Structure formats: C-alpha cells, structure tokens
Amino acid sequence: MQLKNKKALVTGASGGIGAAIVRRLQAEGATVTGTDLTPSDADFHIAGNLMDAEFCDALPAQAMAKMGGLDILINNAGIITRGDITQASDADLQRTMAINVEAPFRLCRAAIPLMADKGGGAIVNTSSCWGVHPGPNHPVYVMSKAAIASLTQCLGMDHAHQNIRVNAVCPNEVNTPMIRTGFEMRGLDPDKAIEELNASVPLGRIAEPEDIADVVLFLASDQARYMCGALLEVNGGKPVQ
Numbered sequence: 001m002q003l004k005n006k007k008a009l010v011t012g013a014s015g016g017i018g019a020a021i022v023r024r025l026q027a028e029g030a031t032v033t034g035t036d037l038t039p040s041d042a043d044f045h046i047a048g049n050l051m052d053a054e055f056c057d058a059l060p061a062q063a064m065a066k067m068g069g070l071d072i073l074i075n076n077a078g079i080i081t082r083g084d085i086t087q088a089s090d091a092d093l094q095r096t097m098a099i100n101v102e103a104p105f106r107l108c109r110a111a112i113p114l115m116a117d118k119g120g121g122a123i124v125n126t127s128s129c130w131g132v133h134p135g136p137n138h139p140v141y142v143m144s145k146a147a148i149a150s151l152t153q154c155l156g157m158d159h160a161h162q163n164i165r166v167n168a169v170c171p172n173e174v175n176t177p178m179i180r181t182g183f184e185m186r187g188l189d190p191d192k193a194i195e196e197l198n199a200s201v202p203l204g205r206i207a208e209p210e211d212i213a214d215v216v217l218f219l220a221s222d223q224a225r226y227m228c229g230a231l232l233e234v235n236g237g238k239p240v241q
C-alpha cells in the first residue's frame with residue numbers, strides 16, 4: 001500500500017491510460033478524484049471540460065474539498081492532433097494547446113500552493129517520447145508535448161524546496177482509444193495495425209495502459225522521492241522514427 005492515506009486527482013480518468021492510473025492508485029490505497037469530459041456513475045468522478053479555464057483553476061480546491069486533501073496531481077488528459085502544419089487549423093492549434101498545455105499549467109498553478117501549505121506533494125505530467133524527440137507530421141501535438149516536458153522541468157526545479165516533486169512520463173505508442181481511433185480514421189483495422197506496430201518495438205509489443213500506469217505510480221510514490229523534473233521515457237526500446 002504505497003499510497004495509503006494519499007489523495008490524488010487524475011485528469012482524463014475515463015481514457016485508456018487514465019483508467020489504468022486510477023485503478024493502480026486505488027490499489028495502492030490512495031483516495032482518487034477522477035475527472036473527464038463525460039459524467040460517470042463513479043462517486044469519485046467530477047465531470048468537466050479542461051478547455052474551460054475557470055473549471056481548471058477551481059478543480060484542485062474542489063478535489064481537495066471532496067477528499068479532505070490533495071497530495072498527488074496526475075495531468076494525464078490529452079488529445080492528439082494529426083497532420084503537417086498546413087493541415088492545422090486555428091481551432092486545432094487552440095484546442096491542442098488548451099488541453100495539452102494550458103490545462104496542466106492551470107492545474108499545477110492552482111495545486112502547488114495547496115500542496116505547499118500541507119508540506120508537499122507530487123505531480124506527474126504526461127508528455128510523450130514525441131515531446132522529447134520530435135516525430136514526423138504531428139507538429140501541433142509534438143509542440144504541445146514538448147511544452148509540457150519543459151514546464152515539468154521548470155516546475156521540478158522551482159518547487160523542490162517546497163517538497164513538491166514534478167516529473168513527467170513520456171510514453172511511446174500505447175494501446176488506447178487514442179491510437180486505435182487514428183487507425184480507424186485511416187480506414188485500417190486497429191487490431192491488425194497494432195500487430196504490425198508491435199513488430200516495430202524491440203520488446204515485441206506496444207505498451208498497454210498498465211505499463212504506463214505503473215511508471216506514473218512510481219513517480220507519484222515515495223519510491224521516486226529524489227526525482228524532480230525528470231522526463232521518464234517508457235518506450236519498449238523503440239526510438240521515435
């Protein structure tokens with residue numbers, strides 16, 4: 001029970017990786033508030049849109065009031081925007097930066113003083129291998145993931161003295177709706193496409209959500225007590241190509 005008595009807020013909690021993170025944190029004894037776009041029956045869920053600045057600004061205090069504390073913030077929600085720069089509309093740019101960068105910025109800004117008041121905390125942001133090694137034809141997504149990587153490094157330095165550790169997980173390909181819908185949009189069978197993708201990974205398969213959730217759990221836990229501003233790549237040995 002690595003997270004006994006800890007209170008955690010997880011964004012994108014209904015998504016592929018988010019749901020796995022919620023399960024892992026709960027299994028380790030944490031009380032969790034999950035948030036996502038659509039309402040859920042789960043009593044630990046708060047529905048809201050991360051493009052809504054006021055919602056983001058208020059969410060850490062709302063989660064803290066609900067749970068009686070806030071020790072851990074997991075900024076997991078994100079969207080992928082595909083295509084080269086000539087295919088990116090203003091709306092694509094704004095939406096991607098709002099969800100992937102501005103929302104975690106707002107949540108960190110609101111959560112850090114609350115954590116500092118209680119003696120510390122841990123924040124895990126979600127970048128991507130593509131945020132640290134740009135891949136082709138996704139400049140909007142790559143730029144957003146580079147920005148959250150940079151924010152993580154900055155906050156990791158700036159708030160260590162308050163005993164707040166800020167780190168990021170950087171997955172390569174993960175078997176979630178995000179990647180599967182991309183194949184569907186291109187008219188491919190997601191199962192077959194993932195089989196082909198598996199062959200491109202030295203470990204023999206792309207990641208499952210639990211492979212990422214375990215690293216998030218590590219970064220959120222006391223096992224990572226001396227880590228601040230790290231960008232942890234979880235890639236099965238596959239470089240960005």
Ligand SMILES: NC(=O)c1ccc[n+]([C@@H]2O[C@H](COP(=O)([O-])OP(=O)(O)OC[C@H]3O[C@@H](n4cnc5c(N)ncnc54)[C@H](O)[C@@H]3O)[C@@H](O)[C@H]2O)c1
Nearest residue numbers: 012014015016017037049050077078128171173174176178
């Ligand atoms: N799947 C991959 O291959 C992969 C690789 C690297 C990084 N990532 C990152 O991992 C994180 C989780 O991705 P996933 O693969 O589980 O994707 P997913 O699409 O399964 O889950 C993302 C979740 O974020 C939520 N979300 C999106 N926009 C929102 C908004 N405006 N307000 C509130 N919630 C919103 C969605 O509803 C969804 O539940 C993302 O930040 C993604 O960029 C994923």
